[in-house]
Amino acid sequence: MEDSPSFPQPRSRARGFMDDVLQEFPARFFENWAEHTDIAILITDPEGAVRWSNPAFTKMCLYSMHEIVGRRPGRFLTGPLTEESARDVLSQAILQGKTCLTRITNYKKDATPYVAQIHMEPIKNNLGELLGFIALEQDVTNIDKKERDISELSASIYNQLLSHMHEAGAASSAS
Amino acid sequence: MISPVSRVPHVPSSLKRWASKSELAIIISDTAGAVQWVNPAFKTICDYELDEIIGMKPGHFLSGPLTEVHARESLNEAIRDKKSCLVRITNYKKSGQPYIVEIHLEPIFNTKNEHQGFLSLERDVTEDEQRQRQYGKMNASMYHQLLQRFEVVKAGSKPNS
Numbered sequence: 001m002e003d004s005p006s007f008p009q010p011r012s013r014a015r016g017f018m019d020d021v022l023q024e025f026p027a028r029f030f031e032n033w034a035e036h037t038d039i040a041i042l043i044t045d046p047e048g049a050v051r052w053s054n055p056a057f058t059k060m061c062l063y064s065m066h067e068i069v070g071r072r073p074g075r076f077l078t079g080p081l082t083e084e085s086a087r088d089v090l091s092q093a094i095l096q097g098k099t100c101l102t103r104i105t106n107y108k109k110d111a112t113p114y115v116a117q118i119h120m121e122p123i124k125n126n127l128g129e130l131l132g133f134i135a136l137e138q139d140v141t142n143i144d145k146k147e148r149d150i151s152e153l154s155a156s157i158y159n160q161l162l163s164h165m166h167e168a169g170a171a172s173s174a175s
Numbered sequence: 176m177i178s179p180v181s182r183v184p185h186v187p188s189s190l191k192r193w194a195s196k197s198e199l200a201i202i203i204s205d206t207a208g209a210v211q212w213v214n215p216a217f218k219t220i221c222d223y224e225l226d227e228i229i230g231m232k233p234g235h236f237l238s239g240p241l242t243e244v245h246a247r248e249s250l251n252e253a254i255r256d257k258k259s260c261l262v263r264i265t266n267y268k269k270s271g272q273p274y275i276v277e278i279h280l281e282p283i284f285n286t287k288n289e290h291q292g293f294l295s296l297e298r299d300v301t302e303d304e305q306r307q308r309q310y311g312k313m314n315a316s317m318y319h320q321l322l323q324r325f326e327v328v329k330a331g332s333k334p335n336s
Contacts, residue, residue: 052186121198165321
């Protein structure tokens with residue numbers, strides 16, 4: 001098991017084929033990244049059932065990997081506030097083996113809702129056969145709230161301005 | 176009955192497969208931030224091939240006049256301090272055309288907690304950014320028009336006008 005930094009030696013002129021370089025590249029490197037990243041990662045089978053999750057996923061929604069292996073995220077993460085449209089985007093992507101990017105309200109194990117931004121992509125072998133999916137998820141609850149706050153604020157300023165206009169208009173027609 | 180353990184895939188190879196085909200640009204750099212590997216999506220974004228840039232620092236060949244200094248500094252600091260960082264930055268393609276990317280850079284440590292390098296995920300957000308700026312401009316102009324009308328109405332309401 002190689003664990004030391006084993007970068008391919010920079011060659012003056014690489015052969016230029018990404019696959020050649022990738023062959024030399026230690027897959028363990030990606031695993032080290034996945035173990036430490038702030039991004040929550042799920043790997044599923046082709047039907048969308050969980051096969052692996054990283055520590056950041058557990059941190060985000062409080063489920064440990066062994067609790068969710070074999071289960072579908074749509075079954076145990078969703079709840080009353082979960083957007084039907086976002087669920088559709090994800091299930092369509094799974095049906096079609098495609099990439100998708102969506103925001104969805106999910107629920108932690110303790111039932112707290114949170115907003116996740118999910119980037120899901122198929123994992124395929126060299127023959128193009130679907131092996132499963134990888135989902136990269138980030139908790140964007142705060143960003144989402146901020147965005148909603150700004151648009152609410154903007155709407156309220158707009159409404160105030162409009163009502164001022166009406167008042168002024170009423171005053172001018174009365175005079 | 177299949178035990179859950181047997182259903183766990185070989186994670187490193189799944190991740191490697193994904194990385195080599197992902198629509199997100201992925202860059203792996205050494206501890207100093209010099210490029211060691213990029214996936215094909217990286218070429219889609221900026222037109223550089225791995226053999227043109229291996230060993231080089233992205234800040235040296237991707238930046239240009241519109242590149243935000245504060246974003247570059249965030250990236251440099253993250254590399255120096257072995258920290259993660261999330262920024263939007265204007266970079267330049269090989270052809271000289273600017274684009275905006277969201278970069279999520281993270282340090283990589285092995286199981287002995289030794290720093291091995293960095294992994295960056297990059298997504299082209301040029302359209303998203305343009306839409307946001309346009310939306311901002313539209314909002315501003317609507318506001319402006321409304322204010323002007325407000326002034327007119329207010330002037331009309333004055334008894335001596």
